[in-house]
Amino acid sequence: DTRAIPILINVLEDKSQEPMVRHEAAEALGAIAHEEGIPVLAKFSSDSVVEVAETCQLALERVQWVKDLESCSLKDDNPYKSVDPAPPASSSNVAELKTVLLSEKAALFERYRAMFALRNLRTAPAIKALGSALRCGSALFRHEIAFVLGQLQREEAIPFLKESLEDQNESEMVRHECAEALGSIATDECTEVLGKYLRDEKRVVKESCEIALD
Ligand SMILES: [Fe+2]
Incomplete structure (x- = not known):
């Protein structure tokens, strides 16, 4: 829900929050995959907390992947219906x-x-x-x-x-x-x-x- 974006941005920007909480906020921005999240995700891709930095990097790649697929329909074979931080690889080997x-x-x-x-x-x-x-x-x-x-x-x-x-x-x-x-x-x-x-x-x-x- 794009209405959550400003709140998630605030949490991600707040360095007094636990790394796990900031991680979940960044992950949620990746799941929503809206352009509005891109600047803040880019900013914290080099955060001093590795878990936060890596989550932002993944989220940015996911936003890009969603953008690239926007014209085609998003084929989803995920049996769990969760919004994953990355799409599955195409191999089944x-x-x-x-x-x-x-x-x-x-x-x-x-x-x-x-x-x-x-x-x-x-x-x-x-x-x-x-x-x-x-x-x-x-x-x-x-x-x-x-x-x-x-x-x-x-x-x-x-x-x-x-x-x-x-x-x-x-x-x-x-x-x-x-x-x-x-x-x-x-x-x-x-x-x-x-x-x-x-x-x-x-x-x-x-x-x-x-x-x-x-
Ligand atoms: Fe997580």
Whole structure:
């Protein structure tokens, strides 16, 4: 909704906000994909907080992609109906997609495109490929991997999510998404691991586990 743009711009510009909140504001500007968001996204593409800078870069690429497609109809094969930060890659070859996903040399936007293509496949090998990416790339990249594993709601992802939630040195943004994902998979094993972090020293982790258990 374009009416949200001024509010989102204010949040993104406010450096006293938590990085995670500014990240969500930038991501929302990318999802709305309106020209009005371009200057502010460009401005913060070099923000000192890496997660915010990378989100702005991705959002700018998404706005450009939407603009390029405006004349054609936006073909959407996303079974989750979410507005993703990048469109899926056109390949359906797991090995090929995994190579791009894990490549530290590939552009972040291309790695995101591989990620969403793997998610849309919804096969066990695709989920394992996604899980293997939970320990590489930037914190922003890893949090998005955890997010799509949550959308998939498949037990194959549990060991990967568990490992990252349990890693106290992992970014809290990533651990938060892992907790949410375990909450959406919701097996007994998920309940057990979430219960262990109800008193985590990071507020966002603790609260995510609480909500996930509910
Ligand atoms: Fe996010």
